[in-house]
Amino acid sequence: MADVLILLGSKSDIDVAKRATGILDRLQVPWEMAVASAHRTPDRVRTLVEGSDAKVIIAIAGLSAALPGVVAAHTIRPVIGVPVSGPLNMDAILSIVQMPPGIPVAAVGLDRGENAALLAAQILALSDAALTKRLHEHRAEMAAKVDKDSLEVQ
Ligand code: RP5
Secondary structure, three states: OOOEEEEEOOHHHHHHHHHHHHHHHHOOOOEEEEEOOOOOOHHHHHHHHHHOOOOEEEEEEEOOOOHHHHHHHOOOOOEEEEEEOOOOOHHHHHHHHOOOOOOOOEEOOOOOHHHHHHHHHHHHHOOOHHHHHHHHHHHHHHHHHHHHHHHHHO
């Protein structure tokens, strides 16, 4: 059973999704993925959200990125939106950030699939001590890399 459902507005968003799955695999968080467009397949979005037992949902979309908001409309589980870069960039960012009061979406930066995965893992870690430990180890690895990089530039 997957803990995280990753929805893509289009197959063309796959590179951003791979950033998320890379982190989730490393943290041993089970995930499932599907393509579902808020505009082209609204019924499919609802069916996938309602049919999934995942505790957190990551929704990845570009252009007029309605997908995270539409997903959030169908569930009270935490939804993390990832805007995908394109010709304008601000279009997708604002579509995800500017949700109306009452239906929140957590927004990460442009193309930041890895941060969406980490945020999802941190939410899951609230009730998972082993995952909490793995997240601390991941932070320690990042800190060690900064130390190593600093030595290399000296
Ligand atoms: C959005 O429109 C998708 O999330 C994608 O980022 C963008 C372009 O979609 P395609 O035309 O590549 O299917 O719905």
